[in-house]
Amino acid sequence: MTPFARWAALPTVRSLGRSIARGRGGFAGSGVRRLHSLWRRSLQFRVATSTVLVTGVVVLIIGMLLVDQIGNGVLKAKRDASIGQATLGLEAATAQFDGLTPGDLNGIRQAVDQITSAPNPSAGGVPTGDLFFRAVRSTDDSLNRQLPVGLAVPSSLRQQVERGALAVQYAPITRPGNPPSSTPGLIVGQPVSTQAGSFELYYLFPLTAEQNTLDLVQRTVLIAGLALVLLVAAIAVLVTGLVVRPVRVAAQTAERLAAGDLAQRIEVSGEDDIALLGESFNDMANSLQQQIQRLEKLSRLQQRFTSDVSHELRTPLTTVRMAAELLYGSRQSFAPELARSAELLSNELDRFESLLAELLEISRYDAGVAQLETESVDLVGIVERAVLASRVLAERHGVELLVAAPGGPILADVDTRRIERVLRNLIGNALDHAEGKPVEVRLAADAAAAAVTVRDYGVGLRPGEAALVFNRFWRGDPSRSRLTGGTGLGLAISLEDIRLHQGWLQAWGERGKGAVFRMTVPRTAGDTVQSSPLPLEPLDTSALPVKPGSTAAVDLGSRPRAPLAAPDPARAGSDVQA
CATH class of the missing domain: 1.10.287.130 (Signal transduction histidine kinase, dimerisation/phosphotransfer (DHp) domain)
Structure with missing residues (x-):
């Protein structure tokens, strides 16, 4: 088993791996998120991590090839040396059977004992002293019961020896004990033909020294590889830092320049x-x-x-x-x-x-x-004054002016003069483009903001013009005459008035379907508008407004205010500021 396999087999490592894989680690989720955030934000971390990964893969491949080549060389040398030693032992073993006949069982047993126990080549031993066990088998099974075999020879190896060939096979050596231990070994078998009969001679060489050598090589390669990866990572961090640090300085300087510090x-x-x-x-x-x-x-x-x-x-x-x-x-x-x-x-x-x-x-x-001069006022009254001030202009143009407002007051901290000027500009602009169709004014409020929409059903706006209508002296159609005699600055001033209130002034329109202008202001001075109680885009872009006499819209000039239909909250939150 390799060092890495032994490390991976530890119970603690296996438990940690399962915890991370199942997402049950207490730190796994947040750690992964932090790493992902660091990967996206830090060029230095990405370069260092990529370098470590690539270097690690290269070192792993080279280390595996290196260990494989060294292992093959060590085992080949051991195999060649074992075959040479077994050949010398074969000559000595053959000499032990000289002069014996098949019936001389005592002589055969003595010869086998000499071969299996003699430590010198003349008796069938090996000269290097690294032999772990020797065994002699006879092709006669009845004789094998009287020989001290003591070695379980693999059947595949014995079949090759029985066919008269020298055979070599790697097999583990099991040592007796409690518990028994196993050592890798090499078995060399070869036939022995004598006058006393045909025998099989097996030598078993332990590979403990070779295994120790391979373990040392693996540890050396692993430690050297880790050291190389860490060294490369440190170099990558250092080199990347030399490049990233000036870029960070440039980014910080650019941020200060963007903030207005032009001397940076x-x-x-x-x-x-x-x-x-x-x-x-x-x-x-x-x-x-x-x-x-x-x-x-x-x-x-x-x-x-x-x-x-x-x-x-x-x-x-x-x-x-x-x-x-x-x-x-x-x-x-x-x-x-x-x-x-x-x-x-x-x-x-x-x-x-x-x-x-x-x-x-x-x-x-x-x-x-x-500067604002705010006071808590009723927005319904401001809408009334703006509508009544525009009635003469509406009658001159033949446009029906409709209003939908809540039954009760809507209090808000606003500058009355500026808000009324905004409403007059929006209503006048709608009358100018109504083309004889009705103009609808709606008022609504929630706990944080109040909104007024002015809608006409006239020529409408082309795509992209909703963002241009508040520009100074901008005109959607220069060929159209200004029925109201406007100066071209009304909507631009209105936008500045609403910005001064920390509110929104937005526009929507489609060609042939009219336009909608929405004013949204906070009800408390100093607050900022987060959403509007009225949708900017109409719920039905094709229908004309409800005629006077319904509960949705009334003419302030002839009837008291009626409740306003509830706005669609799903659409109110999706408006885009012009």
């Missing part, structure tokens, strides 16, 4: 490939720092320009407004063409003033000076 650089030493990588990284960081600083400067200039222009335009705008109001008030005495021009001038001045106000609001957000 990699310390470079040497002129090798790693040093070249560090220099290239530093050059890239310098370029990024310069570009970011340039962009920041341009952004500050742009913000300042927008703010300054907006402020500076107010003075001439006030003068123009005074003249326009004078003309507008006297338009009755003008010719029809001049009267229409005065009306257009007044309308465009109103739009220009709205644009200036929104530019100033955007500049506050860009400068980071916008």
Whole structure:
């Protein structure tokens, strides 16, 4: 049995192996998970482990071949030496039977005793003294009962000897005792033909020395192999560390750069490939720092320009407004063409003033000076005011404005002015794209958040446009006229207002099926929205809203609020923020 087989046969090793195989070890599960995590995260561990495994397999194969070759050589040498010694013994044994006849039983027995007990070659012994046992058999079974045989010869070996050939076979030697011990051995058998009859002479050579030699070789190969594997593993860890360490430094420096510390650089030493990588990284960081600083400067200039222009335009705008109001008030005495021009001038001045106000609001957000003035208010009342403020516009466009809201109040800590502005922008945007179809406003809340959705059934959005609708001055279809006279900044300001509340403002739409805008804000100031009580995508994208008079939606202008249909919780949690 090899050393590895003896080690694997130990009860403790077998028990541990079964525990790991069945997953019952107290540390097995967590240990495997830690190793798997380390394998995925550490390049150094992967390289070292792979090197150890490959080296171990190579050392195992080479060790097995080496032990096999040495074992074959030792056994072949022992076999050749045993055959040579048995040949010498055959000549001495033949001399012992000279002058004997088949009937001289006493002489035959004495000759056999001399052969089996004599320690020298002249009596049939072997010169090296490593013989363990000798036995003589006769082809006459009746004579065998009177000979001191004392050796159980394998039948296959004896059949070869009976045919007159020299035969060699490896067989274990069983020593008497309690318990009996077994030693590997080599049996050499050959026929002895004399005047006294035909005999079989067997020599049994112990292989204890050869087994000890092979055990020593196996132990040496095993220890040398383990030492080689450990040495290679240490070299792999060392060499990999030299490569991985600069990569880790680069990764940490990149993280600090991404966090805003643009002054971070990699310390470079040497002129090798790693040093070249560090220099290239530093050059890239310098370029990024310069570009970011340039962009920041341009952004500050742009913000300042927008703010300054907006402020500076107010003075001439006030003068123009005074003249326009004078003309507008006297338009009755003008010719029809001049009267229409005065009306257009007044309308465009109103739009220009709205644009200036929104530019100033955007500049506050860009400068980071916008602040919330939160208070606990009823969101239902804010929705009512936003809807009532949009009724005139809805009637002008021939759009039916429907509202679905809970029967009781919904309290939330919000900035009333900003939330009402968001709702007016969403409703105005929906009226602008409704194409004469109804616009539906829904309100719902749970313990953590409140949500309002504004849905139209008009032109809808193309794929990818839901992420663009909040960009400044973006228009889905430039060829469409703006019925509401919008500035193109309403949704962008609305998004900033909701972000200031730590909430969500999202959009959904399909071409020909309309669009949905959802506003979700936390009910407690300072909280962050985790989910919305209303789904973003409609449950039925083909149906028109319920007409006034149902329990699902009512017109605030004509009837009191009715309970809102319960939202689908499965869909409410799967929305994607635009």
